[in-house]
Amino acid sequence: MAEREVDRSVSQTVKAQLALRDQILSGALRPGERISELQAVETTGASRTPVRMALVRLEEEGLLEAIPSGGFMVKAFSERDISDSIELRGTLEGLAARFAAERGVSARELEPLKECLAAIDELLRQVPISVDAFSSYVTLNARFHAVLTELSRSPPLIRQIDRASALPFASPSGFVMAQSALPEAQQILIIAQEHHRVVIDAIENREGARAEAIMREHARLAVRNLRLALRNRTHLDLLPALALIKTATD
């Protein structure tokens, strides 16, 4: 048969994984819903083998859950799961910051971090923050965290942080915040930015303990922030929100 359209530029497995992740994050597949392989085959355009590999990867990634009787379902997360994940990530990033500080980082390596800092500063200067500006902020902030993580020079740690980021990055805290137009939002972002500034300083001066403490405080701020935002909303439809904001924010 094979009238299937085959895109040879990227492996079928990866294609299926990306497509399925999109479907999950966009809310096309709702939490708790069973994923039909056959249906996934149709929507992704790959055949069953790559689809199954993608499903296994997504399960390991934490977005899916294996059903004992067979197959997979979209994992459902509680509010506490999300906030725990944010705190978890903050803890790991704290360790990364400490490693970076203790192991030393050249001025050249700190450059990208400072660039993010400056760019975000620029964005935050406007009041109130536009949607576009907020979106840029989200991207820049994600980049800041990614670069900081890399500076730890610890592959196992970097790997763990990547894994731990799935939920916080997908978490709608920033989105919810922006949507509910929290009066405190601007204020919160400025505090977060201050954290960024101070952590760079701590790393520069090789103060590991201080760098770590700041990142953890940073995460705790994000958790408070999430709770605050959630309280202002009657209903939190987590997954659909993820369609709109796919990168982390705090």
Place this chain on the structure above:
Amino acid sequence: MAEREVDRSVSQTVKAQLALRDQILSGALRPGERISELQAVETTGASRTPVRMALVRLEEEGLLEAIPSGGFMVKAFSERDISDSIELRGTLEGLAARFAAERGVSARELEPLKECLAAIDELLRQVPISVDAFSSYVTLNARFHAVLTELSRSPPLIRQIDRASALPFASPSGFVMAQSALPEAQQILIIAQEHHRVVIDAIENREGARAEAIMREHARLAVRNLRLALRNRTHLDLLPALALIKTATD
């Protein structure tokens, strides 16, 4: 054809995953070595599809690494990778201990922990520690850590700790220690045990910060311990050592 022996009591995928993990940890497959699917099919008795799923899982687990041109190879770890992983796990377990303390744990839930404690106490009473006793210690210690992790009541955290445990649990620190008959070994285990005792106390009294600090110190001890053990050996053949001690120790 199908003269293949099929064990229907457990899925082929799981069977293949366990078999391959054993091969890796036993050193039958050396770090950096490419894993041949065909060979894996022969040694595991499963067919290619379950083998591939197992390979993907092992990759996500961190034991394998994907080769860009295709296939997988056994991941090689540096001494720093191992020690970073131990510290990483300690950090996460610190968070777990804090969660447990802050969220409260009933006396009944602490019972298994205290049982481990008592059992290990019993083992450590003998001097010097026999190989059997040491082996029992390793098992009990792993159980202690697992139970403690569960007490956090945080699925995302538990999941991460499980993932982070792959390396430390496989790490030969205890094995090396026992083999090199470190004079300090007994002493170190006693200190570790003291950590266990104190962390239970902290959790009982709901002192989150103290519980966390102890677990992190506990990990730092394990790292020092590993470094010490490694210094006493001219050569560390990591993976084969794993054949002999498959559970964590510190």
Place this chain on the structure above:
DNA sequence: CTCTCAGCTATTGTATACATAACGCATACA
């Protein structure tokens, strides 16, 4: 003697066929 290119082989990526188990529905009996 060495380097390069071509062809082959072996291994992976993908697709699909087959087997088996689970779920649902319908029917019959209590």
Place this chain on the structure above:
DNA sequence: TGTATGCGTTATGTATACAATAGCTGAGAG
């Protein structure tokens, strides 16, 4: 009318066939 059982359908687990690519080997030329 409700429950239980059996059959059928559907989906997953597994195996294998097919396709494509990467690496290797050998031969030929410089």
